[in-house]
Amino acid sequence: MPTYEGSDIQAAVNEGLQAMHLTREEVTVDVLEAGKKGFLGFGRRLAVVRLTPNEQPSQVKQSAPAPVEPTPTDNLTSTPQKRKSGAETEAELSAYLEAITAQIGTPVSIHVTHDHRSTTYHLKTDKEGLLIGKHGKTINALQYLAQTYFDHHMKGKQTIILEVGDYRQRRAAIVSHLADKAAREVVATGKPVFLEPMPGFERKIVHGHLATNHHVQTHSEGQGDRRSIVVELARTF
Incomplete structure (x- = not known):
């Protein structure tokens, strides 16, 4: 019997039903490949099923439904x-x-x-x-x-x-150095300094590193991967 492919099992079944002009109750589904979503577009595989027409559609309700494996998306939740x-x-x-x-x-x-x-x-x-x-x-x-x-x-x-x-250790040292340099510039000029966008764990290094510097304060601005830290003069009350 022919096989049918789809982004997930249900899509593959629908493709087969449309090609065979049959309803779900009129076929038996054999899952040959559950498919895989993959990461970053790598390792992705389509779901593959085989549809076999039932010789006696009236008996379909008495038979157990064909086993369907969960799709990768189902697995995540x-x-x-x-x-x-x-x-x-x-x-x-x-x-x-x-x-x-x-x-x-x-x-x-x-x-x-x-x-x-x-x-x-x-x-x-x-x-x-x-x-x-x-x-x-x-x-x-x-x-x-x-x-x-x-x-x-x-x-x-x-x-x-x-x-x-030792990349993380070296990067932490670089980020701390950038933080110190920014703090010195802020104190010297009185103007805020915007650091390059950083992931959250690197921004945390900057915030923690400058937390003991009473001359400056920090906060984050921006969205997503463009979120960065602003170093500015500490407010005095």
Whole structure:
């Protein structure tokens, strides 16, 4: 029998029903591939089903419905996925990261470490610069996806960090240096300084680093990935 494809199982079934000019009650559905949404457009696979016309439509109601596996979108929001163990989620997330980095030409091996509030995935690769990207854009995008995946599958608050070599440590030092430089400029000129847009965890470094500087204060402005920190003179009352 012919097979039919779609973005998910239901779309594949609808495609087959339209081609065969039959209703759902007149066919038996065999799921050959549940499909996969993928990350960043990589690893995406279509759902594939086979539709077999029932010889006796009147008996359809007496037979058990064909098993239909949940689509990846269902997996992200269903209760069973929320109850996965930490070890299961860690292994699956490592597999996703390995697949994505292989697709973009930066294959990695992964070692995971834990502390009280964060889990760090150490990505070892021969192409560190390519994996990090300009100003950390590539590794930060992957970290956002990893955090989103973890939040969908696990209960409780845990920060997911992707590390390549000692990049996070070096970047924290650079961000702290930028914060100090901005503070000196603000004190010297009396004018606010707008830092380059940064992800939330880097803005947190700046806020914390300048919290003890009583001459300046900080706040964030902007939306999304264009959100940045403004350093200005501390208000006196």
